[in-house]
Amino acid sequence: MSPDGQFKWDGERWAPLARGYREPTSWTRPLQLVTAAYLVLGVLYSIITTALFLNTATIERTVRASGTGLSGEQVQQAVNFSVGIVWVVVAVLAVISLLLAAGSFLGWRWAFWVTLVWLGLNSVGILGNLNAIVHAENQPLPVGVLVGSLILSAIALAIFAWCLTAAIRYGPWAMRKPGADT
Numbered sequence: 001m002s003p004d005g006q007f008k009w010d011g012e013r014w015a016p017l018a019r020g021y022r023e024p025t026s027w028t029r030p031l032q033l034v035t036a037a038y039l040v041l042g043v044l045y046s047i048i049t050t051a052l053f054l055n056t057a058t059i060e061r062t063v064r065a066s067g068t069g070l071s072g073e074q075v076q077q078a079v080n081f082s083v084g085i086v087w088v089v090v091a092v093l094a095v096i097s098l099l100l101a102a103g104s105f106l107g108w109r110w111a112f113w114v115t116l117v118w119l120g121l122n123s124v125g126i127l128g129n130l131n132a133i134v135h136a137e138n139q140p141l142p143v144g145v146l147v148g149s150l151i152l153s154a155i156a157l158a159i160f161a162w163c164l165t166a167a168i169r170y171g172p173w174a175m176r177k178p179g180a181d182t
Contacts, residue, residue, distance in 0.1 A: 008178070017178060020109075027166050027174035032104050035115055038159055039101035042122070042152055043094045049145050050090050056083055058140040112163070112172035119160035125153035 007014040060079045100118055103111025129150035136143045166174035 006178075021178060022171055022173075022175035023178055025170050025174045025176055027170065028107070031162060031166055031174050032107055035119075035159055035163070036101040036104040038152075038155055039097045039104065039115075039118075042156075043097045043101075045148065045152060046090055047094060049141065049148070050086060053141050053145055054083070054086050056080065059083060059086075062138065062140040107173050107175075109172045112167070116160065116163050116167070119156045119163060122153055122156035123160050126150060126157065129153055 002008070002014060007016055009015075056079050059082050060075060096118070100111055100115045104115055129146055132139050132141075133143060133146045133150065136146065139146065141149075170176040
């Protein structure tokens with residue numbers, strides 16, 4: 001590597017490096033794999049828990065317990081609408097998470113920054129999950145599922161901190177500029 005980090009000796013001549021070229025560090029691949037695995041795990045958890053616990057019966061029980069004062073037919077319409085919205089939201093979030101998981105696995109630089117924000121948003125779930133656990137009687141999900149979500153949010157916070165540290169120390173996906181000191 002040339003001292004200025006712009007060229008690499010290929011054995012015969014100095015070849016220019018591609019614009020934006022970065023070299024992986026010992027953190028790079030583990031960070032990418034852990035992030036991708038977390039995102040896929042989050043999708044699986046979301047789909048499984050939604051399928052098992054967010055159905056018309058549990059949502060209807062929650063609506064009736066909240067004392068909305070809706071009639072029987074209005075409750076049923078609200079429940080059906082809610083179930084549909086829940087599945088649309090789960091599907092959209094799953095697609096985003098799987099795209100980011102692919103980007104993490106493949107080391108796409110843009111995916112690093114979007115994933116960093118995504119992990120930060122997932123980390124905020126710690127507060128929502130703690131609140132849901134405290135007020136579990138108003139939730140359609142069992143406390144065990146809420147605790148699982150809390151654990152996933154805590155893992156998101158840990159990975160977020162790791163990604164942020166890697167970005168500050170090296171750059172996106174813990175990849176440093178050529179010629180940069182370790």
